[in-house]
Amino acid sequence: MEQPDTSAVREIYWRENRRWMLILGVIWFTVSLGCGVLWVEPLNQIQIGGFKLGFWFAQQGAIYTFIVLIFVYAGVMARLEKRLGLEETEV
Amino acid sequence: MTLTETTYWIVGASFLLYILIAIRSRADTTQEFYVAGKGIHPVANGMATAADWMSAASFISMAGLIGLSYNGYGGSVFLMGWTGGYVILAMLIAPYLRKYGKFTVPEFIGDRYYSDAARVVAVICLIICSVTYVIGQMKGIGVAFSRFLETDYETGLFSGMVIVFFYAVLGGMKGITYTQIAQFCVLIFAYTVPAIFISLQLTGQPIPQLGLGSTLADGSYLLEKLDRTLLDLGFQEYTTSVRGSTLNMAAFTASLMIGTAGLPHVIIRFFTVPTVRAARTSAGWALVFIAILYTTAPAVAAMARLNIIQTLEPQPGQHLAIEERPTWFKNWEQTGLLGIEDKNADGRIQYSADPEQNELVTLDNDILVLANPEIANLPNWVIALVAAGGLAAALSTAAGLLLAISSAVSHDLLKRTLMPDISERQELMASRLAMAAAVLGAGYLGLNPPGFAAGTVALAFGLAAASLFPALFLGIFSKRVSREGAIAGMLAGIGVTLAYVFQHKGLMFMPGTSFLGDLPPNWFFGIEPNAFGVVGAAVNFAVTLTVTRLTPSPPESVQQLVDDIRVPAVSR
Numbered sequence: 001m002e003q004p005d006t007s008a009v010r011e012i013y014w015r016e017n018r019r020w021m022l023i024l025g026v027i028w029f030t031v032s033l034g035c036g037v038l039w040v041e042p043l044n045q046i047q048i049g050g051f052k053l054g055f056w057f058a059q060q061g062a063i064y065t066f067i068v069l070i071f072v073y074a075g076v077m078a079r080l081e082k083r084l085g086l087e088e089t090e091v
Numbered sequence: 092m093t094l095t096e097t098t099y100w101i102v103g104a105s106f107l108l109y110i111l112i113a114i115r116s117r118a119d120t121t122q123e124f125y126v127a128g129k130g131i132h133p134v135a136n137g138m139a140t141a142a143d144w145m146s147a148a149s150f151i152s153m154a155g156l157i158g159l160s161y162n163g164y165g166g167s168v169f170l171m172g173w174t175g176g177y178v179i180l181a182m183l184i185a186p187y188l189r190k191y192g193k194f195t196v197p198e199f200i201g202d203r204y205y206s207d208a209a210r211v212v213a214v215i216c217l218i219i220c221s222v223t224y225v226i227g228q229m230k231g232i233g234v235a236f237s238r239f240l241e242t243d244y245e246t247g248l249f250s251g252m253v254i255v256f257f258y259a260v261l262g263g264m265k266g267i268t269y270t271q272i273a274q275f276c277v278l279i280f281a282y283t284v285p286a287i288f289i290s291l292q293l294t295g296q297p298i299p300q301l302g303l304g305s306t307l308a309d310g311s312y313l314l315e316k317l318d319r320t321l322l323d324l325g326f327q328e329y330t331t332s333v334r335g336s337t338l339n340m341a342a343f344t345a346s347l348m349i350g351t352a353g354l355p356h357v358i359i360r361f362f363t364v365p366t367v368r369a370a371r372t373s374a375g376w377a378l379v380f381i382a383i384l385y386t387t388a389p390a391v392a393a394m395a396r397l398n399i400i401q402t403l404e405p406q407p408g409q410h411l412a413i414e415e416r417p418t419w420f421k422n423w424e425q426t427g428l429l430g431i432e433d434k435n436a437d438g439r440i441q442y443s444a445d446p447e448q449n450e451l452v453t454l455d456n457d458i459l460v461l462a463n464p465e466i467a468n469l470p471n472w473v474i475a476l477v478a479a480g481g482l483a484a485a486l487s488t489a490a491g492l493l494l495a496i497s498s499a500v501s502h503d504l505l506k507r508t509l510m511p512d513i514s515e516r517q518e519l520m521a522s523r524l525a526m527a528a529a530v531l532g533a534g535y536l537g538l539n540p541p542g543f544a545a546g547t548v549a550l551a552f553g554l555a556a557a558s559l560f561p562a563l564f565l566g567i568f569s570k571r572v573s574r575e576g577a578i579a580g581m582l583a584g585i586g587v588t589l590a591y592v593f594q595h596k597g598l599m600f601m602p603g604t605s606f607l608g609d610l611p612p613n614w615f616f617g618i619e620p621n622a623f624g625v626v627g628a629a630v631n632f633a634v635t636l637t638v639t640r641l642t643p644s645p646p647e648s649v650q651q652l653v654d655d656i657r658v659p660a661v662s663r
Contacts, residue, residue: 013658040164049305050315051304052331055164062170062175067375067382070178070181070375086658087660
């Protein structure tokens with residue numbers, strides 16, 4: 001169902017967008033600068049297989065999480081645009 | 092067939108492929124030349140972005156940087172920094188610039204800040220970032236040729252220039268995009284095949300990412316063994332050795348992340364996809380393709396380091412006799428990347444962290460990737476593949492950078508600032524000429540690398556982080572930021588970063604002109620010059636916001652532009 005493209009709808013879109021950026025940005029910070037750098041020592045006390053956990057986050061885990069974050073963001077934004085009728089028409 | 096012959100065949104075949112693609116994808120309009128007609132599928136663009144992004148440094152040097160210079164954990168700054176930037180790019184930059192829908196990064200800055208001065212400042216920042224970066228790629232091409240094909244450096248560089256010239260001048264962004272897709276396939280295959288073999292040999296696990304956490308033949312974990320071995324040799328533990336301080340690691344990582352999101356040659360790749368939605372998913376795919384290499388690299392780093400140590404000291408206390416060193420060792424000694432000196436004259440090689448006792452006097456970072464297939468006794472075609480992969484990485488990045496430079500000159504300086512009346516055909520011709528000039532200029536700099544070439548990649552990231560990123564971010568997320576604020580901020584950001592790098596590394600990197608010395612005690616809160624971009628960015632933000640408060644708001648039309656780029660749908 002298409003809704004009128006009023007400034008109110010655009011307002012909602014922008015608010016939701018910023019909310020998701022904040023949520024995903026916090027996770028982004030936590031897995032990289034958090035788990036990979038700031039809290040690496042306590043996390044290294046935990047051993048999973050041959051990996052110290054902090055080291056694993058810094059050299060593997062953070063990168064995998066980044067990929068998930070981008071696709072989650074792309075997914076929620078596409079759904080939001082559909083819901084608010086703000087999709088662009090493909091040329 | 093000898094190794095050199097095999098290498099000629101494989102590298103020759105890859106070059107032929109790039110040329111065939113170039114002939115099929117000739118650009119006929121400026122839109123095709125600058126942004127490939129905006130018709131690239133997001134997955135294809137992701138692949139091209141990955142090839143564009145992963146340079147000779149990523150392919151050849153990064154594993155060695157992690158495994159040797161940064162001794163393991165310290166090297167994580169590159170892994171997180173050069174991938175984490177894509178999250179910022181996907182959320183904060185790429186979708187909005189795609190919606191803006193024009194050709195270049197300075198163009199957006201000029202329009203958003205309603206000022207030719209802002210556009211010109213952005214062009215200058217872009218050219219400094221990209222030129223410093225492209226010198227490294229040209230050097231990489233020359234080195235790869237001279238090492239693998241036994242040509243001299245100049246011949247190698249010249250062959251590389253001819254190839255890039257051909258497809259970049261003819262096809263512009265369109266030709267570059269399709270060749271980059273082919274180059275990605277070559278480089279990722281070349282990187283992962285030796286890694287899979289070395290992981291199988293050491294741990295029995297074919298996936299290197301898992302092999303890194305697996306056990307060796309003697310039942311101990313690979314990383315534990317490496318930690319112990321390095322401690323015995325007097326190094327720090329591999330999995331915990333911090334680079335500088337925690338603050339320095341955080342600043343370094345953040346600088347690379349922000350720099351990634353501000354580098355124009357990466358940003359313009361997102362102008363080539365059809366929609367805003369495609370720009371977001373494309374960033375995701377780019378990171379998937381980049382992550383294949385970036386999660387393999389730490390495994391290569393740890394495994395090759397362990398392999399080298401075990402070659403030199405098979406059992407504790409039992410050092411390798413100089414006479415008995417393997418063939419690959421002798422081969423790489425000839426290139427100057429490996430070097431030994433029998434200091435205690437016992438006819439054996441002692442590898443140690445103590446410079447007094449260490450007899451492996453030269454151990455170049457690049458050796459880790461370059462010699463990897465030989466250390467693992469892999470067949471000649473795998474070694475030849477590594478040569479083709481290194482060249483693909485260098486060529487694809489060089490082409491992307493050259494396009495960013497030439498489009499800034501022909502579109503932003505010529506069409507938008509100096510000669511607004513030229514026709515589409517004339518602009519297309521101008522962009523081809525600018526591209527040709529950029530290739531020749533880069534070739535010249537590759538032949539006569541200025542003394543500062545080594546330190547410049549850090550400068551490229553620092554500058555992008557300190558100048559372009561804040562201007563782009565604030566341009567999208569604030570309607571209030573004014574022309575005066577943005578210009579002052581960009582200049583302050585560049586100024587502070589340059590001043591910091593120069594005062595520690597020398598003016599224009601000339602030795603002897605650094606007035607504070609490149610010594611940790613003089614570093615600002617222990618932050619090394621390479622990691623200073625984040626401080627430059629903070630200065631930029633602070634100056635921009637302060638000056639904005641003192642100057643009038645942007646005109647109504649600019650506020651409408653910002654409203655418009657924030658939402659994918661065309662406003663009615």
